[in-house]
Amino acid sequence: MPKKMPAETVELDRFDLAILDVLQRDNKTPQRSIAEVIGLSAPAVQRRVKRMEETGTIMANVAVVNPLHVRQEITVFVEVEMNNEYQDMHDQAKKAFSEAPEVQQCYYVTGEVDFILLVVVRTMADYEAMTRRLFFANNNVKRFRSFVTMDRVKVGLNVPLDIRRDRT
Known part of the structure; x- marks a missing residue:
């Protein structure tokens, strides 16, 4: 690699x-x-x-799949607040969130919460199972708050580029 x-x-x-x-x-x-x-x-x-x-500038060459076409119809944003700020406990959470197939994006953030996750699931039962596995089973998760989307108004992966800038 x-x-x-x-x-x-x-x-x-x-x-x-x-x-x-x-x-x-x-x-x-x-x-x-x-x-x-x-x-x-x-x-x-x-x-x-x-x-x-x-060099990692191009991180992956992937197909962007419409979740509705593969019956993953529920998109949820989740704020996760941890009990402790210990680095090893945060690293464990990062690993668990990164390995969960439902978690499409995970951000370690500043502010009142520690992580913001973007989750895609087929049913609310699937979401509940994920919360039990990732949040309730982790003693360091203090609380989590879910925001279920009603409509995917804009979804993008493109990074804005200033292609007019002459950097040569």
Whole structure:
């Protein structure tokens, strides 16, 4: 597995940002098409994409699946407050949340709660089973609060890029 460089050490120029802009919209875009759009050769685009994958700038190449089409119809945001601030206990929670298939996103945050989770489940019974496994079974979880969504108004994974900035 390639060594991932810390994000602050990765230097991206305007060509890298232009490639990322195209790939975020459709990562199946042929590299020769990207090359034509941004003014590089296809091998240069290929080298840049490979470098961005190796450094962790491109974290994954995945299909974004509509949860309704696979009958995962309930989306829940969950605030989780922990009893103790001990690092090892937070690390255990991070691991448990990261490994739970229902948890799509997990953020360790500042403020009144410690974690915010984005959860996708098929039924409320599935959500209850997950809460028993992740929250009630963890003695360090002080409380959790759930927000069940009524409509997915906007769901995005694209990171805003300033492709006009000349970073060369």
